[in-house]
Amino acid sequence: MHFKLIVAFVNDEVTDKVLDAAREAGATGATVINHARGEGLNKKTTFFGLNLDIQVDVILFVVEEHLSRHILETIDEVGGLDKNSGAGMAIQLDVEDAIGVQHQINKLEDVIKGKL
Template sequence: MRFKLIVTMVNPNITNDIIETAKAKGATGDVILSGRGTGIEETKLFGISVADKTDVILFLVEEHIVKPIMDGFNEECKIEEPGNGIAMVLSIDKVAGLDRQIEAIKNKLREEQL
């Protein structure tokens, strides 16, 4: 199996929507980190005011569900709207500790093929 890491940096007001969307599209879990930062503009980070907090949400997912999740972020969470945040996808070379998730993914793929 090939995995990707979806990294989102979002306004905390849409954190729950981001998580619900990702899980509805097949993500099996998430990690939420609180953050702040600076961007190209003095008081903004990706359209979000530096004074505001930013949630960094990580999803380690099987590569075939990346597109539905990212599409969901755009359509259902309006991540493209100014001030909502950004999402990016990173390639992962190796993964350890996901035995239960891998089994759940395999079972879901079997069900989809039937």
């Protein structure tokens, strides 16, 4: 079984919605790194010299490769990533090898057989 790593950078107010939707789309779990910040195409504005940074969360999903595109599109839809400037972004990367995922493999084998 082959896996992809989906890394999603989302505004913290949509993190729970993205997690729930990704699970419904086939993700078997995630790791959330809170309180990250970043900068996109446009710099954040300031108010009397104070930065108005929006906190973002980084969500890491290790998902089965046949489910990865659907999960990625679900994250986009729920998070509004392509629709709203500054809403975040998500990428997927190939995972060459992974350990500690045998329990996920057992659960996913039946799901993947139905998709192939």
